[in-house]
Amino acid sequence: MSEPALDLSHVTMRFGGLRALVDFSLSLYPGELVGMIGPNGAGKTTAFNAVTGVYAPTEGEVKVAGERVNGLRPHAICTRGVARTFQNIRLFRQLTALDNVRVACHAGAQSGFVDSLFLTRNHRAEEQRILERGEEYLKVMGLAHRRDELARNLPYGEQRRLEIARALATGPKVLCLDEPAAGMNAAEKIELMALIRSVRDRFGLAVLLIEHDMRVAMGVSERMIVLDHGLTIAKGRPEAIRKDPKVIEAYLGDAYLEEKHIAVPVGGPGAST
């Protein structure tokens, strides 16, 4: 493996006095699927926002395929190959499924307003290309039959899938999925994770996945990173993470450890709920 698709080194995000993310480092290579877990408020979404340009990191460096992207606006980072989904679905609700995906195909469009207003050959070629790509990504995510349906009318699970299709359509190297399985039942989650894996293999993506549900995250990730209160408390393979007392404590709190007769570290972070 040559260079990482996504490389974060010592990223710190500070909001006034609050340190939402401290000294966060992560290298993500093409074809890897890394899960990021942690209790509420651990800094997972903050890490995502630092990667995708919603915030510029206070300290540290974010590199996409070797290029430094600190402080670039989200659309610029997107065209450099980082796509994301949102924790609370943010589709273009009044647009059709196809148009949702086609908006994302716009990244890197060659034709401009003038082409569109005068219907140049450039414009027509571009539209044709975008149409084909849009339909392809809908098919990949099993949404071809919903092509002309408004996004807001899709059932919840399909909206989640459409968000992934839309993210894929930007042609990313890195795909950041913010709780893609939130609100799904166990069977749907398993199905979705299998889909994510197949998509990863097909497009050779590096996938960074936030997942609240430990079991799902363990099942799908090859490597994991665990955050709590902005700190990276564990990194490694799922089997190792599962046994890590710090992870167990962060997730289940002191009460669980006491019950299991495991020593509670003095002055450690309180039980998170």
Next chain:
Amino acid sequence: MGFLRGVLRSTLPFLIGIPILLVLQAVLDEAGRQDLSLIAIFAAINVVLAVSLNVVNGFTGQFSLGHAGFMAVGAYTAAKITLAFRGSQMLGLPEDLSGQVVFFLALLAAMFNAAIAGFLVGMPSLRLRGDYLAIVTLGFGEIIRSVIENLKTLGASTGLSGLPRLTSVTWAGVGALATVIMARRLAVSTQGRALFAIREDEVAAEAMGVDTTGYKVRAFVISAAFAGLAGGLVVHVLQLSTPRSFTFIRSIEVVVMVTLGGLGSITGSIVAAVGLTVGLELLREVQQYRMVVYAFLLIALMLLRPQGLFGTREIWDLSLFRRFPWKKLGVATTPGPAGVAPTEAGEGEPGGPP
């Protein structure tokens, strides 16, 4: 050959539209119905205004109240040019034809200057959203007007008078046609979809690679250019260009048209613009209570149909009109389920290539 076909494709609606407008104008002139011509001209100008504002307020979801300001820029640009070339003959053409050529160039210049004004206003203000943007654009519109009011070269508050009466049914009609074609081609292009995405969810649009600030400014510039066109047309009917014609009341009127027709619906804007113009003309006595009528219309609209007449849809998406053979006209492209915006690329223009 390919180039010629390209030119033909992009200008076909005009090649069809202009002869029709010329015939219409000849018929009206022959019948001596000056009054009807005037109504048609004002209706067409209002179509230009409403459809161009729809690009910002409807497509992009930004709330601009500064349309009258851009109109003023276009109006004074065009007025200055036609006044300067009044009575002179260009390129050895007969005076009549020369005047038309000058008018055409004057309108182009009006669009250009208004576009520049749009850019200058849009750059700083489009970082704002919603009410804040509305206030800022309203402020800019008023600034443009008061600057004109204090410029001696532009006739200060008395304005420029003695303009040639150049705007005919054909000119106004071509202006409306151009505006509608612009909006429609935008709506079915990737740039238009980027604008819709901004309207739907700015954060998501940005994350999907849409340069939201850049696109908002571009939408604003295009919209301002066509407001300038409307300004150039209107002063060459009234034969007078005064700051009073471009107060923010004018902007409100246009906003009312766009809202009535449905934000984002081109056909909605057209219907509302024509409807309001003709309607108020029929009720001449009501003219002075115009703003009261608007207020009642808006209140009724908010109660009965908050999304506007057509919502974000076009007329061919409505169940009432769905049976009409739009497809044969080459207008609608997806006759499918309710509320589906036309999606086929580049083939959806009114009167576009079959």
